[in-house]
Amino acid sequence: MQSPLISVIIPSFNAAKSIRQTLLSLLKQQFTAFEVIIMDGASNDQTVPIVQELAGRDPRVRFFSEKDKGIYDAMNKGIQAARGEWLYFLGADDELLDASVFQQISQVLQKTGALFVYGNVLFGAAKHWYDGPFDYEKLLHANISHQAIFYHRKVFSIVGGFDIQYRTHADWAFNINCFKHREIAIEYANLLVARFGMEGASSRHDVIFLRGFLLPEWLRHIYHAGIRTIRNVKVYDEWWRLIRNAGIRNHQQLLQFAGELQVPAPVLSMVAWQSMVAASWLKAGMISKGLMLLNYLFNRFTGKL
Structure with missing residues (x-):
């Protein structure tokens, strides 16, 4: 045949x-x-x-x-x-x-x-x-x-x-x-x-993928493209949501998943700020977005961005 x-x-x-x-x-x-x-x-x-x-x-x-x-x-x-x-x-x-x-x-x-x-x-x-x-x-x-x-x-x-x-x-x-x-x-x-079809499973967060694969890929890319790319508030918001959806709640976790890759100061700051509120609050869109904007402005003001 x-x-x-x-x-x-x-x-x-x-x-x-x-x-x-x-x-x-x-x-x-x-x-x-x-x-x-x-x-x-x-x-x-x-x-x-x-x-x-x-x-x-x-x-x-x-x-x-x-x-x-x-x-x-x-x-x-x-x-x-x-x-x-x-x-x-x-x-x-x-x-x-x-x-x-x-x-x-x-x-x-x-x-x-x-x-x-x-x-x-x-x-x-x-x-x-x-x-x-x-x-x-x-x-x-x-x-x-x-x-x-x-x-x-x-x-x-x-x-x-x-x-x-x-x-x-x-x-x-x-x-x-x-x-x-x-x-x-x-x-x-x-x-x-x-x-x-709209019934598939791929819309749900795959935490192992976000932590073990996508985060390292993003870290490699940010140093290839330049750290200043994160100054764009849309890009900053994408990083914020990656950290939130991956459930990364402290610096130790973040550095573990980053492995040998260096983590930029603004990303470390995101984790610190997210860890100050309950994870359930971060699931509320308005709360998460508002906290992200405050964190973004703080990092711009303090020269981390």
């Missing part, structure tokens, strides 16, 4: 409400040289019979159901099972935008010299495109939706699989590593790929 151009990998668990629509959005594609791999985490609702019914109609659908260690463990298993040249990950509550998507993207994939090709997605019923071209700096602050990305299988030989210690943001860490890697050429395709 000839290998398909695209392997679509769908991790699922108790997705009976949405997975039929997700699969139908794939099976109606005008371009047909793809396979679908469902990596199910031993669902106990109607997911299994729904998928088995559709798989019985179309041999391109392959179904595996067993307990896993989360979304990214299922995605890693899907990588091992995939036969395609390009790998694409879709959530069990996502769907391709229309029947022409794979036809459009296949023309890009068959001509490109890149190993990482990405486009845009829509959030739910919204008409807003997310989120155009990325570079490394932009990627430090917002992830590319995995529903928009087509990875050549060589990428996983270079970078490895998804790090399952990051429960909701392993794909973000993976994408940052791809953008840093010189062997991985990246291409942006200005087209809409999928409609992103």
Whole structure:
């Protein structure tokens, strides 16, 4: 059997409400040289019979159901099972935008010299495109939706699989590593790929990721770009929210997560100020924003910025 151009990998668990629509959005594609791999985490609702019914109609659908260690463990298993040249990950509550998507993207994939090709997605019923071209700096602050990305299988030989210690943001860490890697050429395709479901887990804070991966990346970048970049109040606010969302409550914790990296004085100041109030208060937007502005003005006045 000839290998398909695209392997679509769908991790699922108790997705009976949405997975039929997700699969139908794939099976109606005008371009047909793809396979679908469902990596199910031993669902106990109607997911299994729904998928088995559709798989019985179309041999391109392959179904595996067993307990896993989360979304990214299922995605890693899907990588091992995939036969395609390009790998694409879709959530069990996502769907391709229309029947022409794979036809459009296949023309890009068959001509490109890149190993990482990405486009845009829509959030739910919204008409807003997310989120155009990325570079490394932009990627430090917002992830590319995995529903928009087509990875050549060589990428996983270079970078490895998804790090399952990051429960909701392993794909973000993976994408940052791809953008840093010189062997991985990246291409942006200005087209809409999928409609992103709103029930996913990735909106929740992944504290291990924030502390162990994103904080060190931000520290490296700030010394590359220049410490004065933090004088921009928008950037300052992003740092403030990173410290808050990572739950860093004292200097000892901060220095532990920074490792050998030097921590700028304004960031040390943020931790000191946040530690003076209850963590529950910092979850209140107005309180957090007000304290951040006071801290910012204090550091400007005292010459730390």
